[in-house]
Amino acid sequence: MFQDITIEELLLLQQKNEITLIDVRSPSEFRDATIPGSLNIPVFDDAERAEIGTLYKQVSSQSAKDRGLEVMSAKLPDFVRKFGEIEGGKAVFCWRGGMRSRTTATVLSLMDIQVYRLTGGVRAYRKWVVESLENCHFEPEAIVIQGHTGTGKTAILKRLQEEGYPVMDLEGMANHRGSIFGDIGLHSHNQKTFDALLLQSINKLQNAPYVLIEEESKRIGKVVLPSFLVSKKEQGVVITIDMQMRERVKQIITDYEPLKHKAECLQAFQMMKGRIHIPIAKEIESAMQADEYNTAVQLLLENYYDPRYDHAFQQYKSNDTIGISANDVEEAVSYIKKYLEHRELSHT
Incomplete structure (x- = not known):
């Protein structure tokens, strides 16, 4: 039996x-x-x-x-x-x-x-x-990876996770990239699935000295982060990544594959075009219709995402902020690893 x-x-x-x-x-x-x-x-x-x-x-x-x-x-x-x-x-x-x-x-x-x-x-x-989750006491210090849209923050964290570093992949748990275009090509998770995956990650990382985490708003797609995790991020060390525009555009096109999802990209753009100066919005939409995504993405970054990020960064700015200037994801990973090695030595 x-x-x-x-x-x-x-x-x-x-x-x-x-x-x-x-x-x-x-x-x-x-x-x-x-x-x-x-x-x-x-x-x-x-x-x-x-x-x-x-x-x-x-x-x-x-x-x-x-x-x-x-x-x-x-x-x-x-x-x-x-x-x-x-x-x-x-x-x-x-x-x-x-x-x-x-x-x-x-x-x-x-x-x-x-x-x-x-x-x-x-x-x-x-x-x-x-x-x-309601009774969670998550001990590791948060090291928050932040930077303008397209700096490859998720790709950086995935590389570090593959090498054994303690990473909490919030976007992966939400199955959403955390933007208006965030669920294109994906099936966003609901709160029940996200919570289960989050708790699994918390239990796995509870004894780590720190956890690497991407800066996110309280809401990612369909899910909402628990308050204790939002507070943990706000109190953490911030690593801000600066990357050239050309590399950021390349990273976004690699991540979102707009040629495969043209209709979805155009539909998502309709949700934000009213917040962009009308002539620029028309130029972006025309570029998307013509499959000129390098132009469209750069205009979106310059006229929508970067100004919003800069405003949010001023509100969030931490006293413990480390700046990294990198040419690509590989170089950013290398710099972060050097910082983590230095941190480990200073804590021994």
């Missing part, structure tokens, strides 16, 4: 890499929010779930159960096979730890495939995340 486990027991097994988490809810539920690192092996697809839900509401719970059993019976061999192909320990969960995860765990145990079932399901996990 299967064994029920709590959130705390599940996370302990996950930390030891002793378990695979499997979400048995429908694909749309899984996309909306899940436990980070989970696989999706749904009991019902979206159409089947909608059909059974309608039967439950409009006919009876027994009719819904009968139809659910009929649907699952037809797909049972393939369903069991998928679980059997996963090596090591397994834990299944659904929304509340109810019918779907219980049925899955029972069927698998009858087929000699042993799994755990998460008590309370995703709802319990979400409650744990919210409570953990």
Whole structure:
């Protein structure tokens, strides 16, 4: 028979890499929010779930159960096979730890495939995340990377993260670049997914002496940063990166790939054009229509993003600010690494 486990027991097994988490809810539920690192092996697809839900509401719970059993019976061999192909320990969960995860765990145990079932399901996990963030005491000092749009701050942090430096990638967790154009080519995460990824990052970095983080507003796309993290950034060391316009334009075109997303770029521009001097706005729009993105991006930087950044920087300016002038991302990474090495020596 299967064994029920709590959130705390599940996370302990996950930390030891002793378990695979499997979400048995429908694909749309899984996309909306899940436990980070989970696989999706749904009991019902979206159409089947909608059909059974309608039967439950409009006919009876027994009719819904009968139809659910009929649907699952037809797909049972393939369903069991998928679980059997996963090596090591397994834990299944659904929304509340109810019918779907219980049925899955029972069927698998009858087929000699042993799994755990998460008590309370995703709802319990979400409650744990919210409570953990509300009571969070994040110890590492923040080292905030800031600079004009296009200085490659995200690319710099990714390079440093690849080399083992403690990095908190807020834009990656939000799946948004933090601007009006920020979700082009991406599927922005909701608050539930962001919070889960943030807490995972916090737990991983809690014992680091510092954390590298990009300067962001309180809101990134669809998500809002918790107040304790905003305060942590405001109290941190600031590294301001200065980079030539040509390199910034190149970085933006590399990141956003406007030729692949022309319609989305034009649509996003409509949201800001009213804040730009009319003749300049017309010039930018004409350049975008003609695929002259080097011109369009430079005009946007000079007439929209840079003035807004300069104003915000004056409000945010820290007493502990380090300036770096770099020709490209590689050089900026090199300078930051030298600063971190110097910092480590001065703290020993």
